[in-house]
Structure formats: structure tokens, C-alpha cells
Amino acid sequence: MARGDTGCTPRPLKQRALLALLVSKNGQCLSVNELVHCLWDGAPPPTARAALQVYVSKLRKHLGETGCDGGSLSTSLPGYVLHLGENALDLRAFRQLTRGQGIAHPEDRTGLERESGDLQQALALWRGPALADLRDVTALRELGVVLDEAWMAATERKLEIDLLLGRELVALSELRRLALQFPEREKIQGLLMTALYRNGRAAEALAAYSGLRRTLVDRLGMDPGHRLNRLHHAILNRERWLEESKDGLFAPAL
Structure with missing residues (x-):
């Protein structure tokens, strides 16, 4: 708290x-x-x-x-x-730091750097899953799920900015970890595929897609969404926008 x-x-x-x-x-x-x-x-x-x-x-x-x-x-x-005092809550600080999330234009490097710094500060406030030991209380479990999603959205945006700024190698280890932790999360998998491809690991990027597809089919009975399929097709064909486009990474972004 x-x-x-x-x-x-x-x-x-x-x-x-x-x-x-x-x-x-x-x-x-x-x-x-x-x-x-x-x-x-x-x-x-x-x-x-x-x-x-x-x-x-x-x-x-x-x-x-x-x-x-x-x-x-x-x-x-x-x-x-x-x-409570004005600065008492981590959650209040987190929301203040993330209120500009997603605003920076993909070609505005200064804006991206500023947003990245804010997101890094915001994510540093987390010391584990929100309300982790209180989720037996229904009302708190529901709040915990909302906070989990806020953390995930900020994490995904921070990693997306890393890729927009050309920091694929820096983002790669974190993306690998998150992809294992959240195997059904399509945006994480898409960011991982992009980072792998831009680091010269196209085969690993394609393998990541195949693993995601198997997971989604086995667990949910569904295929990856259109944007992941578009990214998969682009990697197969080594389309130029994968290297050149800074407008959202996923044409359109995930």
C-alpha cells in the first residue's frame, strides 16, 4: 500500500x-x-x-x-x-506516471525516451502481484485482476518503446521471460517475434509463433489473431517493413 x-x-x-x-x-x-x-x-x-x-x-x-x-x-x-497523505500510495504514483502511456508518436524519439523513463519508474514500484495474499476476498481478487492488467499494459508498452528505439537486444531477455510466463499473451509473443527477427533470429521467431499457435489451439481452441498472423507472414517473407517501419512495429501495432 x-x-x-x-x-x-x-x-x-x-x-x-x-x-x-x-x-x-x-x-x-x-x-x-x-x-x-x-x-x-x-x-x-x-x-x-x-x-x-x-x-x-x-x-x-x-x-x-x-x-x-x-x-x-x-x-x-x-x-x-x-x-492518506498525497504521496502515500504506490498505486497513485503508478497511475500518475502511466497517464501519458501510449501518447508519444513512434517517430518522436524524445517523447518515447520520456515515456520510457516514466514507465520504468512506474514499474519499479511493483514488488510482486497486486494483493497477492488477499485474493481469497472476492472484491480484492477482482481489483487484483484489474491491477494485473494495468501492470501488463505498462510492461508491454515499455518493451514496445524499447523496440521502437532500436533496443531489441536489451528487451530480448525480458521478452523471453514474459513469453514463458504468459504463453497466451499475443502482444508479448508478437514483441518477442519482432525482437528475435531484428536480432537475426528469424527461425526462432517462427518457432515462437508455432509455439503460441499450439498453446492457443490446445487451451482455447482458437488460432492467433490477424495481427500475429500478419507478423508471421511478414517474417516468412522477410518483408522490408519489419526492419524499416517505426510506425507501430506490427503494421498495424498489436
Whole structure:
């Protein structure tokens, strides 16, 4: 939750879940009924409201003891509101750094360099999957999926910029790792194919496509999309735009 390793996040699971739910509301009130429903996934025990009061009290004490950038938890009918300092949240900083994502024109090297730097800072804020140990809570699992996608979009854009700037060799090791981790992610596979081809490894690029196609057919019963097929065809025919085009890499971009 907090910027850096400040000890703001409590250790007990229910307190962490409560804190995450309140943070997700970004300074808005979360009612007692909502909190009880979320913390016990719609099946609260008879003692849930009393237990919630205990969690709130302990969390309030924890925030006071750790400082946590001036964070405070206040009662506000019909529930509770978490107030945090302007720079308290990694997520807030991440969103600020990525709000210009995708704006830089492919031929604007200065703009691409600036966007790349912002994305690098944004991605450095992540220390693992969002809410990784809280996804048994349905509301937090759904939020975690949204945050995962935001991380992936920023990662893909950063790697795409690397290729637009001619840094295929730099991007290659990260693309290989991500391609293994996310074998069904077509944009990652397309970026990997492009990086391999531009590094003189056309055979490996074609093998990457074949592996992706097998994965998609076996797991989802579907073929790669039009853009991946277009890229595959271009590699087979060694089309000139693969080396020369800086307008999106994938004619059109993935």
C-alpha cells in the first residue's frame, strides 16, 4: 500500500484485507454493511460486526504507531473512511506516471525516451502481484485482476518503446521471460517475434509463433489473431517493413 518499505501494512490477514478495501475507495466512505459483506465474502458470522469494530480499532492503532504518511482512519456514518497523505500510495504514483502511456508518436524519439523513463519508474514500484495474499476476498481478487492488467499494459508498452528505439537486444531477455510466463499473451509473443527477427533470429521467431499457435489451439481452441498472423507472414517473407517501419512495429501495432 504505502510508498517504499515503511511498515504501514499490518501483518494480520483480516486487518490487511480491511486496509486494502478502504484504500481501494480512495478516501470515500465504506459502510459497515459493505465491509462485513466483503471481509466474509457474503457469509458473515453473527459476531462479524463486533469483530469488524476490533479490526478497525487495531488498524487505527497500527496507523498511529507507524505514522504511515499521516494516514488516519475515521468513523463516518454509515461506516469508515481512510485518509492518506498525497504521496502515500504506490498505486497513485503508478497511475500518475502511466497517464501519458501510449501518447508519444513512434517517430518522436524524445517523447518515447520520456515515456520510457516514466514507465520504468512506474514499474519499479511493483514488488510482486497486486494483493497477492488477499485474493481469497472476492472484491480484492477482482481489483487484483484489474491491477494485473494495468501492470501488463505498462510492461508491454515499455518493451514496445524499447523496440521502437532500436533496443531489441536489451528487451530480448525480458521478452523471453514474459513469453514463458504468459504463453497466451499475443502482444508479448508478437514483441518477442519482432525482437528475435531484428536480432537475426528469424527461425526462432517462427518457432515462437508455432509455439503460441499450439498453446492457443490446445487451451482455447482458437488460432492467433490477424495481427500475429500478419507478423508471421511478414517474417516468412522477410518483408522490408519489419526492419524499416517505426510506425507501430506490427503494421498495424498489436
